[in-house]
Amino acid sequence: MLSVENISKSFLRKQALDDVSFKVEKGSVFGLLGPNGAGKTTLIRIINQIIEPDAGIIRINNDIVTRKHLATIGYMPEERGLYKTMTVEEHALFLGRLRGLSKQDASKMVNYWLDKFEISNWKKKRIEELSKGMAQKVQFICTVLHEPELLILDEPYSGFDPINMELVKNELIAMRNKGKTIVLSTHNMKSVEEVCDSVALIHNSKKLLDGNVATIQGEKKAGIYAIKFRGNMIAFVNALWTGYDVIETENPSDNLFVVKVKMRNDSNFESLLRVLLGQVQIEAAWEVLPSMQDIFIDIVQPKTA
Amino acid sequence: MRNTWIIILREIKERVASRSFVLFSIFGPLIILGLIYLMFKFGGSESEKWNVLITDKAGILDNKLLAHPDANVSYSFANDYIEHTDFAAGKRYQKFDAIVEINEKVLSNKIAYVFYRNKPSFNLQTKVQYQVERRLEEVMIKQFTTLSVEKFREIKQPLKFNFRNVYDPYDQTSDIRTWVGFFFGTIILVFIALFGMTILRSVTSEKSNRIVEVLLASVKPRQLLVGKMTGIGIAAFIQFILWILVIGVGLYLMRAFLFPSIYDPSAMNVVQLTDSGKIMSVQEKLYEGNTFNAIVDLVYERVNFSVMLTFFLLFFIGGYLFYGSFFAAIGSTVGTENDGQQFVLPILLILSLSAYAGYYTVANPESELAFWLHFIPFTSPVVVMVKLTYGYANGEAYQIWLSLIILLLSAIICLSIASKLYKNGILQFGHRLRLKHIFQWLRIK
Numbered sequence: 121m122l123s124v125e126n127i128s129k130s131f132l133r134k135q136a137l138d139d140v141s142f143k144v145e146k147g148s149v150f151g152l153l154g155p156n157g158a159g160k161t162t163l164i165r166i167i168n169q170i171i172e173p174d175a176g177i178i179r180i181n182n183d184i185v186t187r188k189h190l191a192t193i194g195y196m197p198e199e200r201g202l203y204k205t206m207t208v209e210e211h212a213l214f215l216g217r218l219r220g221l222s223k224q225d226a227s228k229m230v231n232y233w234l235d236k237f238e239i240s241n242w243k244k245k246r247i248e249e250l251s252k253g254m255a256q257k258v259q260f261i262c263t264v265l266h267e268p269e270l271l272i273l274d275e276p277y278s279g280f281d282p283i284n285m286e287l288v289k290n291e292l293i294a295m296r297n298k299g300k301t302i303v304l305s306t307h308n309m310k311s312v313e314e315v316c317d318s319v320a321l322i323h324n325s326k327k328l329l330d331g332n333v334a335t336i337q338g339e340k341k342a343g344i345y346a347i348k349f350r351g352n353m354i355a356f357v358n359a360l361w362t363g364y365d366v367i368e369t370e371n372p373s374d375n376l377f378v379v380k381v382k383m384r385n386d387s388n389f390e391s392l393l394r395v396l397l398g399q400v401q402i403e404a405a406w407e408v409l410p411s412m413q414d415i416f417i418d419i420v421q422p423k424t425a
Numbered sequence: 426m427r428n429t430w431i432i433i434l435r436e437i438k439e440r441v442a443s444r445s446f447v448l449f450s451i452f453g454p455l456i457i458l459g460l461i462y463l464m465f466k467f468g469g470s471e472s473e474k475w476n477v478l479i480t481d482k483a484g485i486l487d488n489k490l491l492a493h494p495d496a497n498v499s500y501s502f503a504n505d506y507i508e509h510t511d512f513a514a515g516k517r518y519q520k521f522d523a524i525v526e527i528n529e530k531v532l533s534n535k536i537a538y539v540f541y542r543n544k545p546s547f548n549l550q551t552k553v554q555y556q557v558e559r560r561l562e563e564v565m566i567k568q569f570t571t572l573s574v575e576k577f578r579e580i581k582q583p584l585k586f587n588f589r590n591v592y593d594p595y596d597q598t599s600d601i602r603t604w605v606g607f608f609f610g611t612i613i614l615v616f617i618a619l620f621g622m623t624i625l626r627s628v629t630s631e632k633s634n635r636i637v638e639v640l641l642a643s644v645k646p647r648q649l650l651v652g653k654m655t656g657i658g659i660a661a662f663i664q665f666i667l668w669i670l671v672i673g674v675g676l677y678l679m680r681a682f683l684f685p686s687i688y689d690p691s692a693m694n695v696v697q698l699t700d701s702g703k704i705m706s707v708q709e710k711l712y713e714g715n716t717f718n719a720i721v722d723l724v725y726e727r728v729n730f731s732v733m734l735t736f737f738l739l740f741f742i743g744g745y746l747f748y749g750s751f752f753a754a755i756g757s758t759v760g761t762e763n764d765g766q767q768f769v770l771p772i773l774l775i776l777s778l779s780a781y782a783g784y785y786t787v788a789n790p791e792s793e794l795a796f797w798l799h800f801i802p803f804t805s806p807v808v809v810m811v812k813l814t815y816g817y818a819n820g821e822a823y824q825i826w827l828s829l830i831i832l833l834l835s836a837i838i839c840l841s842i843a844s845k846l847y848k849n850g851i852l853q854f855g856h857r858l859r860l861k862h863i864f865q866w867l868r869i870k
Binding site: 219 | 435633
């Protein structure tokens with residue numbers, strides 16, 4: 121659906137993007153990750169044709185992107201605002217028409233979305249009369265009004281209250297299920313794991329990592345397993361002997377433990393279970409995958425040896 | 426183009442629906458009409474009131490002077506001789522501003538003394554002299570001739586020696602008319618300042634509430650800028666039309682009910698005892714109370730409104746685009762609204778200097794400086810308006826078009842610079858604007 125190819129951009133002497141490439145599959149949610157100042161917003165502005173890249177091209181459905189593609193994109197920037205003196209309806213109609221809808225279609229879609237979010241009674245309210253949470257809903261409606269094929273959300277959860285955040289998250293998943301493609305830039309790693317199918321990590325203007333979320337987590341796993349058991353901790357440690365390192369222990373109740381263990385040498389999950397059987401009463405055991413948060417921090421701030 | 430039009434419509438709607446627009450559309454022209462009324466009432470005729478005592482011991486005037494009371498001068502008679510020292514100090518005379526001594530020799534030596542407390546204006550002096558003189562004339566006609574007053578005056582008509590400028594035989598130009606030009610020029614500047622500030626506020630508020638990024642994902646920065654300036658310009662134009670309508674209707678009503686035309690025989694005001702208006706010359710009417718009023722005459726008879734309004738419109742458009750580009754550039758480059766206030770001061774200062782340039786041209790229309798100010802785009806909208814009323818000599822009319830072309834070309838250059846700054850500055854937030862930013866943003870492609 122969206123293909124970012126060798127995009128570079130600098131502002132005077134400051135390099136904002138350096139040869140960044142990735143692909144976003146149709147019908148997926150793509151997370152654009154990176155610390156502040158990494159170049160995410162610059163890249164999103166380039167995709168939206170707000171600024172031009174120094175080098176590289178953007179393709180949508182294999183076509184080099186031009187202004188006519190803008191009607192197929194919905195964009196909600198990080199810093200978003202509305203005209204305070206316009207009514208909700210006027211504002212949505214105005215932005216819908218700018219995105220290519222006819223007056224009738226725009227009006228129909230405004231009614232549809234206001235009904236869907238159960239806020240039809242706000243229609244004639246001026247934006248300045250709305251609370252922040254109400255305005256956020258209106259902003260989201262204005263972004264999706266023209267049913268874009270590609271939805272780009274820059275930090276969609278920043279400033280949203282938890283209720284709106286849930287609403288938007290559910291809406292994004294519903295849109296993905298309808299075959300829409302969604303690109304979101306975010307710091308919220310929990311939401312990345314919840315909604316993103318794949319991600320790209322940009323840091324210091326370069327892309328450092330991209331791919332499917334599960335694949336990345338699989339690649340970054342460190343052979344750590346968690347065992348939840350009842351019994352004696354000493355018996356547990358003795359059973360492990362030298363093949364495993366205990367790296368974290370939790371003791372939620374008297375004789376209940378959750379222990380994270382890292383494999384040594386040729387040890388594996390099966391051998392771990394084997395040595396423990398009979399020694400402690402195992403209640404659960406699972407492989408611990410690194411969280412996206414850990415992966416993010418690990419790449420952006422590598423631990424010094 | 427479609428999106429530019431949508432932006433234009435939004436801007437017009439926002440401006441026209443705003444309370445300040447409605448108030449300014451109503452009260453702006455009403456204030457101007459009020460000022461025009463005051464100028465009509467007092468500017469072209471006397472506002473002074475004079476209470477005059479005529480001492481006429483011999484009863485020559487027969488205690489008569491005017492058939493109808495005069496708006497500015499009221500006369501009382503004393504058939505007694507009053508020493509001017511008594512008049513100066515006497516309590517009973519304090520209500521009088523002046524005393525006119527008519528003694529028995531007046532018919533032969535033609536001398537009358539007038540003692541005043543505060544020196545009256547020249548017009549008032551002339552008026553009193555004229556009114557007393559005409560009454561004396563009637564007395565003398567009766568006493569020394571067998572002619573009727575009408576006949577005598579017909580014979581007495583002086584030879585009118587009409588001095589006329591060969592290049593302007595109908596006296597279409599004069600100093601007082603240049604003030605009309607100055608007024609038009611000042612209105613242009615006021616509209617530019619008001620709507621320029623509107624551009625600035627609109628750009629900075631879009632920037633500060635961050636709607637601009639959403640808009641830029643649908644329209645090009647240049648489209649947004651052009652749409653905004655056109656929309657606000659059309660709103661200004663609508664306001665201007667409303668002003669013309671309200672002022673036009675107001676002037677019409679004033680003409681119909683308050684200041685009738687002196688050239689219209691039905692409106693003539695016959696004031697002398699035995700005189701009839703039809704044999705009076707325009708010069709004579711000058712002294713007929715309020716009948717002739719230089720400013721009324723100027724507004725209704727001597728201003729060519731179609732020419733003035735046409736060039737007003739052209740120079741308004743040019744001036745608005747030229748100055749508007751500065752306001753837009755400032756709005757798009759500042760980081761905070763406070764910064765905007767600070768950077769707009771120099772522009773407002775230039776607008777004030779431009780108004781002064783208009784005033785300078787009124788005073789020195791033929792000076793070399795006025796010639797150059799006429800072509801400089803910062804000052805040309807107001808200076809051209811002044812020069813237009815002063816008049817262009819034969820063969821110099823090209824100057825007005827040259828000035829317009831220079832203004833429009835400058836506006837195009839400034840707009841292209843402004844749109845570049847707008848494009849590169851509009852998404853920069855929260856900084857303190859420095860000149861180096863402007864140079865940097867001009868360099869970014």
